[in-house]
Amino acid sequence: MTTLMSNLHQKSIASTCQKHDIDYLGVFGSTARGEDTPHSDVDLLISFNQPKTLFDLARIKIFFQDLLGKKVDLVLKNNIKPIIKPYIEKDLITLYE
Template sequence: MPQIFSNRTALAALCRRHRIRRLSLFGSALQGGARPDSDVDLLVEFEPQAKPGLIAIAAIEIELSPLLGGKKADLRTVQDLSRHFRDEVVRTAEVQFESA
């Protein structure tokens, strides 16, 4: 599993605070094709009762950036993904955090 996050303890705390059930890596950072200016694609699944809006998701992306060495986080839910590649992303994404 790629070690993309600098501090797993801080990542777990952030995920719990924002009621994230699972956070998974996909895209170029996972496939090894990321450039220095690439963002980090993350598939997020929130707890069922959590319903964050766009502003809350943008705030989470900003909070994640320092844990990614300053890289921009790009959070996507399964519903956000194009139907053309959704199944592939879900199948190949690597879990970085999962609540117990």
């Protein structure tokens, strides 16, 4: 988690989220637990101020992949299935809201 946080802080979390109309950004999974490896992806929980198209989501995913230098999985906060929600919430670290 330390490397992820330092990369995000260097780029300024708030300005990045504002630029992309993000109203919530969190990290969960192995990265949040500090168990990630060089081959791990980064799981991001995200929500937006306004609805986004699939093209918008693809651009934002690519932006974060370039920023972090890792594969990114975006999970939309309002699309979490109830059965999965507890697993996300137990590791979730809020980066921006």
